[in-house]
Amino acid sequence: MNPQSQDIMQYATRLGDDSLILGHRISEWVSNGPFLEEDIALGNVALDYIGRARMYYSYAAEVHNAQGGETSKSEDDFAYMRDEREYQNHLINELPRGDFAYTIVRQLLVDVYNVHYLEALKLSTDKTLAAIAHKAAKETVYHNRRSKEWTLRLGDGTSESYERMQNAIDDLWGYTHEMFEQDDLEQRLVAAGIAVDCASFKQAWLKDVSAILEQATLTVPEVEWAVRGGREGYHTESLGHILTEMQFVHRSMPGAKW
Amino acid sequence: MSVEKLELFEVFVRSKRGLDHKHTGSLHAEDQEQALEYARDVYTRRSEGVSIWVVKSNDICASQEDDSESFFDPADDKPYRHATHYPLPKEVTNM
Secondary structure: OOHHHHHHHHHHHHHHHHHHHHHHHHHOOOOOOOOHHHHHHHHHHHHHHHHHHHHHHHHHHHHHHHOOOOOOOOHHHHHHOOOHHHOOOOHHHOOOOOOHHHHHHHHHHHHHHHHHHHHHHOOOOOHHHHHHHHHHHHHHHHHHHHHHHHHHHHHOOOHHHHHHHHHHHHHHHHHOHHHHOOOHHHHHHHHOOOOOOHHHHHHHHHHHHHHHHHHOOOOOOOOOOOOOOHHHOOOOHHHHHHHHHHHHHHHHOOOOOO | OOHHHOEEEEEEEEOOOOOOEEEEEEEEEOOHHHHHHHHHHHHOOOOOOOEEEEEEHHHOOOOOHHHHHHHHHHHOOOHHHOHHHOOOOOOOOOO
């Protein structure tokens, strides 16, 4: 496989991993939402992410298959047949769903990130990635609207909702740093105009998130700590549990259809 | 948050440009903005609409079952209020 195709396949897989793992986490709210309307709304968001994962994995498979290797792959091979160390999602996506405040804070941090990320990915010289970004960006604008409004509602709500929101922010903040760090592989693709240069919008992201938190009477944490490793395949203990549940049926009954 | 503290809204969806908004159902939400978003999520997720109205159910003033007699029965014996009551002259062909 030529080196750049190899890079693109990895990059598409990483973006697929971010989407699939977060989508799976959000889907855990289905039938557990605080009330019917929110349950359905969260289910929609989960499906948006899982749909996005399918597009990224299908593209990774397409790039792989175009190289004419011995084995042909499909989106399912990427989702179901890779183990923990092969998953390269940012860690924030795999953390347990937590309480509703935790879910909302994670969505806010990720949604604002994706608003910037997908705008930049639209400009990719890779036509398929740019097309996926065009579709996903519309969904993300809506996700972002929801998470912003929930943040305002809960942050500036009761003393309990405020406390739960602030705890979630304090717990999650250290996982945001790696979202703006890129290894050699992604830097090669950035140089080629294919991948998004995350560092370029870190300040804009921080400004957007800070403004929303401030309006919600919440505080941006000052304590500096960071957990990283997702893009290298080093995960928290949570990912293994997700994969066990998510991959079980596919692996125990290979080729099953219904 | 419990449903009891939420308000009830009625949802009207326009399915196509040029058509009217039609009542499609109701939902619970805390305010108009949230009601609009839930209407989008609950009633238009299979491409059912191009525009949504939401209105608090309490703000709708509705006729009551008890009013039926006085409201609607008097219209029953007034066929002259229908255009079809009047014979058309033969000369009028397109109407």
